[in-house]
Amino acid sequence: MSEHNAMQRAILRFPRAAAVAYVAIVLLSVAGAWSAIADIVHRRADVAATVDILERLEGRRPSPRDIGGGADTVPAGSPLLEGPTVTVAGASLLQRVAGAVTKVGGTILSSQVELQGLQSKAGFVGVIANCELDQPALQKLLYDLEAGMPFLFIDQLVVQAPVESSTNQEGRMHILLAVSGQWQGEK
Secondary structure, three states, X not given: OHHHHHHHHHHHHOHHHHHHHHHHHHHHHHHHHHHHHHHHHHHHHHHHHHHHHHHHHHOOOOOHXXXXXXXXXXXXXXXXXXXXXXXHHHHHHHHHHHHXXXXXXXXXXXXXXXXXXXXXXXXXXXXXXXXXXXXHHHHHHHHHHHHOOOOEEEEEEEEEOOOOOOOOOOOEEEEEEEEEEEEOOOO
């Protein structure tokens, strides 16, 4: 009990020091509690982010940019040309190229499907298209062909400056475009 009596005498002798010590102990306790709570909240946020990534990787939930239709979204569809035969796959490739050209305001003058080309052994089908379109539309056309599905490759691109004639509308370029895509083969 002598220690307890000594502490009481010190508190009675220095009341301000006792009050400062009390406030310091309370502040340290509050700071420790605040730090512990902040650490728990931070760890919960980390766990939630990890669960979100895991769900997206497992395919249970789409990513936020897929929902918003952001610029980095993956186009829908098969990466390979579809069709039960190579002829049908060539026709779908021709339809895809013609659709891309008309979408940017161009005109197909002639086209040819290459089923027996250089890359046909590796399962590739090619299309050669002669078309006319405006100069600003060329970049949109190339982007549409290379960024969409199925995966297409520009094998050859020959661009001729606009020539005025009775068949060519003013300001339109003449383009020779060779495009290929891989056929998935017979099912």
